[in-house]
Amino acid sequence: MSEKKVILITGSSKGIGAVLLKSFALKDFDVILNYSKSEKEALTLFNEISVFSNGILKVKADVxxxxxxxDMFNQAVDRFGKVDVLINNAGLNIDDSFLNMTDEKWKKVIDTNLTGTFICSQEFAFHFKGENGHIINIGASTGIRGRKNGVNYCSAKAGVITLTKCLALELAPKIRVNCIIPGLINTEELMTRYNLYDKNNFDNKVNSIPLQRIGTPEDIFKVAYFIINEDTYINGQNIFVNGGDYMG
Ligand SMILES: NC(=O)c1ccc[n+]([C@@H]2O[C@H](COP(=O)([O-])OP(=O)(O)OC[C@H]3O[C@@H](n4cnc5c(N)ncnc54)[C@H](OP(=O)(O)O)[C@@H]3O)[C@@H](O)[C@H]2O)c1
Incomplete structure (x- = not known):
């Protein structure tokens, strides 16, 4: 059994998840890299982390x-003997207006963002044998306030926020469950979807945020690391990391 903490981060081949994975590996965690399609990015990150740590397992699995x-949790337990922490980060957007939203687009986004969080959390709980586990879900403020053209995504994230509270009640005291709600975080996905490579758009967004900057995946890491690493009294909470963009 690994003497280190073992963390599984879903959707960790790219964006926020990739930075979280590398940052936890640098903090001496054993890490499980998960992805569903982006083979090339997953391999690049796997090789990058393998240079300084052999405590990495790469698993292709649709959440x-x-x-x-x-099977992913079985592989993780075979390799490390346990999983201490799960971050449910895998997510995707398939935007369209409400009237044009197809069943397929609705289902794919609900399945990945919400059902994926349910399934991974349950398998984590089934496999968990320790005393001090953590689940961190990644929500979105649009799961509270809504947004145009994202009825599938906002509904899924609303579900993730409520799922967090239910699990925090049922899995305590052995597993704490919290939800980090990122604001605008600089990832390829976000920059492309909001057309933020356009300087005017970017400047307008920055000006609308009280802290006057777009967030980074490292901003999310700092909060996740604090929740996991410190013996805090935090359980069942939504933790907004957004520069004051949305205040709950
Ligand atoms: N960026 C932001 O500003 C922002 C704001 C609020 C919330 N969030 C949330 O933060 C999370 C990460 O966002 P991001 O911007 O980093 O997105 P991203 O760059 O698009 O990365 C998404 C990750 O999820 C994986 N993924 C997608 N579907 C999957 C599936 N069915 N099974 C396993 N992995 C899957 C992708 O891998 P594959 O390509 O291999 O599928 C990828 O590694 C998401 O939950 C998102 O909703 C982001």
């Missing part, structure tokens, strides 16, 4: 598929 997720 919305029960058998694939169960």
């Amino acid at each position: 919305s598929d029960r058998d694939q997720v169960r």
